Amino acid sequence: MRPVVSIIVPIFNRLHYLRAAVESVFAQTFPDWELILADDGSDCETIAYLHQLQQQQPRVKLLRLSHCGNVAAVRNAGLREASGEYIAFLDTDDLWAPAKLETQIASLRASSDRKWSYTGFRMVDASLNPLPRSPQFNAADGWIIDALMNAQTTIAQSSVVVRRDFFDEVGPYDESMRWCSDYELEARFALRGAADCIDQPLVMVRRHTEHCCDDVSACQDVVQALKKIRRHATGAHTQAILRKRLAIASAFLARSQAVHGFKLSALATVLGSPHYSWRYSRWWLTAAEASMRALAPISLQNVLRRARYALRLRHL
Secondary structure: OOOOEEEEEEEOOOHHHHHHHHHHHHOOOOOOEEEEEEEOOOOHHHHHHHHHHHHHOOOEEEEEOOOOOOHHHHHHHHHHOOOOOEEEEOOOOOEEOOOHHHHHHHHHHHOOOOOEEEEEEEEEOOOOOEOOOOOOOOOOOEOOHHHHHOOOOOOOHHHOEEEHHHHHHHOOOOOOOOOOHHHHHHHHHHHHOOEEEEEEEEEEEEOOOOOOOOHHHHHHHHHHHHHHHHHHOOOHHHHHHHHHHHHHHHHHHHHHHHHOOOHHHHHHHHHOOHHHHOOOHHHHHHHHHHHHHHHOOHHHHHHHHHHHHHHHHHOO
């Protein structure tokens, strides 16, 4: 019999977090789900745990894949196995509150015009202690694309539930992006349908030292995602927001490339972005800094760095 919800969990090791994530699924007050564990070539200990789950729990499907290191591809593989009316996502280091699925499914069923949902979240450390400087969640309901692009609201991937037919219409994940495929897909959701926002912290999102993402790759993915989102957006106001976001993201990419020694790449990024960036003073300032780092001798960079530091001290 077809389950109401298919839960997709992309896995690569991190068994010490995975167990708690899976337990939070089994603790759900909403019972009609299947759990698809899409494993990206984990180690023997993790595989043994996954096999044990599959043997003990009839609602668990184990999908073993050759390691690719591409979470978007792993999620897409899990989605191809999903049979539920709704799709939910859970990362191995995050946890759900017990009423998470029940609350979202009930709300979506009560609002026929809403085909996807997200919730509030709490940022925690590896031991589930609240982070003292975590960002404040700001709820946005309905057509949220402008709020999302302006960073007035934030969507945690593990909070999303979407109708399968709507996902098939909008998806899948873009496998060309290593870090920001979830952000780009959520923007496509926001462009194509009104969001049902549950303003409750029903997800705990961990931040820990095992996150592996270098600055240059992350900035490149953000720029790529924004360019793709611009191609889907139609409204003039949304396009203006995206143009500004892309300008600032491109400048930060150039600066990151210069800081990490990729000088020619930094200059290429600066020279390739003025046609959409020239309106924004922040782009000029950051692009100038990136160009200076790429072109100026190290000795001059050190002098300028010391001068900036001295100016900051004067204003303390």
